[in-house]
Amino acid sequence: MTLLKTLSFATLALAFAAAPAISADASPVGTWQQTTGESRYQVAMCGDGTQLCATLVWLREDARTAENLRYLNKTVVQARPSAVNKWRGTVQYEGQAINGSVTLVDGNTLKVNGCQFIACQSFELKRV
Structure with missing residues (x-):
């Protein structure tokens, strides 16, 4: 059992060592684009300055559906910090919070x- 714990710990330590490090003071503030290129979001710190808010600011022409246009220039993400570089809250998606x-x-x-x-x-955004 001790050997198994040691191997598990070593594997976990190696995984963390191989993961790219990100500074705790890195900032999500800025303009972000969905990797598909169909939408862009302005991300800002809001509320007490630790919360994260994202506003849909741009839609590619073929993404300009009636549903998507309802969210244009509206806050679609509101979240509170839950860990370093992570926030939890609500995401507006297809009319639902x-x-x-x-x-x-x-x-x-x-x-x-x-x-x-x-x-x-889930989806990824890249900084513009």
């Missing part, structure tokens, strides 16, 4: 996750 999270993966990548019941969606 869904529980979700935003993680600053690195200086140029944000990952957004949202789940309702057992159905989950």
Whole structure:
């Protein structure tokens, strides 16, 4: 059993060592684009200055559906800090306020996750 614990710890330590480090003071503030290129978001710190808010500011022509246009220039993410470079809150998706999270993966990548019941969606944003 001790050997198994040692191997597990060593594997975990190696995984953390291999993961890219991101500074605790890295900032998600700025303009971000979905990797598919269909939408852009302005991310800012809001509320007491630790909360994260994202506003849909641009839609590619083929993404300008009636549903998507309802959210243009509206805040679609509101979240509170839950860990270093991670926020939890609500994500507006298809007319629903869904529980979700935003993680600053690195200086140029944000990952957004949202789940309702057992159905989950996630997408990445790249800094513009």
